[in-house]
Amino acid sequence: MELTEATGEDPTAPYFFLSYARIPRTRPDDPDPDLWVHRLFHDLCEHIHNLTAHPGAPGFMDRAMQAGQIWSDELTESLGGCRVFVPLYSPRYFISPWCGKEWGAFTERRARHREQDERGTPSAIVPALWSPVPDRRLPDCVREVQYTHPELGDRYRTFGLYGLAKLRSFRSDYQKAVLRLAMRIVEVGESVVLERGARGGLSTAHDAFGAPPAGAPPSGRRLRISIAAGCLDELPEGRSPHYYGPTPLDWNPYRPASDRPLAEVAAGIAARLDFRPDVAEFDHTSAPADAPEVLLLDRWVLRDPQQRARLREFDGNDRPPTGLVVPWNDDDPDGDDTEHELAAQVDATLPRRARQAREASRPAVRGVPDERSFQEVLPRVVHWAEGQFLRRARPRTSSGQVTPRFRLGAPDGPNSYVGEHRPGAEKEDQNERA
Template structure:
């Protein structure tokens, strides 16, 4: 169903774009709401998108959390809007990348983009994310998901790239540049929406369990993904070759729904959690991964149950469970629709559980429950928890070294002495706002000026 022509399913219309921004708190309860300028920018952007599309009456151009009504389930509305919107517009500021709320919104939408790529056989990568600058952020302070977008903000104008929308809307002499930049952003949103038909997400997902796409401030985190699977050359006699390739990392248990190796799909999901990722074959690197009691990085093992037909591979997995290495999370993907797995389900499950049996439950780390992960959707839902478990155990077991200055990404800015993860910036919408009238500083729009007033004659 086309969102632009249908627009509505059930009671809630679907937004064309989702504006994600970090709320700026008041320094004093008597101060005017500092987020009024974001609301003004949002209305201007919606007006342009409406002019540039054929959205029917009743279909909102965008979604902004300030639109929600008192008493409304805000988590449910956020989940629905993130599941159905066509384009995600993060409003960059230093505060944005410290916000767990914004990180959740980013991850929820970007997961849809990963599943869109999973179904595309041509391997094209289009994220559906169109970033906008509220306040410019130095590139080296961006987390990995934002850094990979490589968006050239100067295409909307040099003043916009230097000042962001906040500077353009506040400084009177830049009003023309503001109007131009908003219009160009609207054009970009519409262009991306027309180029990409993003698959719908889950409107009923538990929003509280969605992870943040932004890691803690500081150097980028590392994650090792290893694959222990069969290849075309060593398949069991009763195993069809459809899910395999020349190398172990070509394994794709969710074929044909997934059009590429599972390791590539996992890499995109882990990168969306703000990690740099290294991928390898577990069998080839077993001595390095199993030969030390101290981890070099947290790890994620993708285990093909059919690979355990080979005794030497069963021994490798047994070693993993025998000596506690909980910083390596183990996921066991399998496809409930695969006829080969169905015929040997009980046997393969028993062999896998025996090989993975840990020395003690508390030292086992993450293991897929119930014999494996039966669908691609279940795999994508389980992966963030597996990554968090590996990271937590890694932090508990890794050696600590004094910082070697000068390398890595510049730590992201801390605001008011508050670090990542300690703020909850969601503020329920305030209705019936009163906009004070007052004078303006030279060259600056007044804080008391009602942002809802049109500037057009």
């Protein structure tokens, strides 16, 4: 890396970093739902090429990266060296922990004005409105950042760049807005100097949007997703490194058919179900979740005695029932001779969780063979885990009284009636079944 003496900037780093919330495909063979974001990115790059003499790449967006170590390193380097951070505001953006981490990592870089006589707090964030977001839904950490850009026009504020790009009658409005956005990026890039970002990577960054913004869905719509998987530093016995990255969050069991870490796929599915996903590495010592929880288990870690001990302790804890999903790639050559051994180890290590998980979805425990199946199985497990969590959390009344239960934010309505609780009803049900 070569830094200029005058500013400490890396001339090989991209000029701007485009941060956006990916839209997950409903089915693997569907067209790319982020096609229009690609178009915006390429249009901005063309303008930055013509408006600057920057020797490096004009921009970076993570869609082109591969999963695992290379993807993580290049993204981290680009975020730590770019001049300008361009977040695409949308309803999905502020519920994405990945976008929150990108924002958090970038704002850790100290900024100063290039000219000493400049006033005000320097900032190298230039937001762009992709689709309208009510102000009440903005997290506190972004409310002071100007994003309406009056010079981009009234239609931009009304429809966002996505609306301008989709409607042929707004083509000229789109072109003007993108050019002016590029000019604003250059204006900021030439007036603000940033220190180089830390090399710790996004794995150490905090989610800047972690606290729910005002007007967000109630906290019951949060979802904890825990990942119990290997990584390059702790590779499971007999396992190829091809499916792993620097942390368990980089685990991708469905390579080469899928190029995304499973944690990212799961977070996208949860967001599509109107949950706010809280994705983290599995930690058997963590406090019980204050929200529904799903565990994504890499069977291969069960070959490690220490990992088995941690999972057994977790299985024995008095916690709300946890959804369990066990991905297993049928095309993975490593698994030809170990599938039955590792499947039996799931029941031996997590007997309670495995038994509960089969209530939600037997295929989830048997082994989910590909990403398409994962897209179908995970929603069933998530809704089962939510039902179990709400059932355990519902208020109890004196004997003989009936307590209606409501599922906040459930798919069939904001306050859907899902049953009632009467003390002793569970015992009566058991007697009837007997």
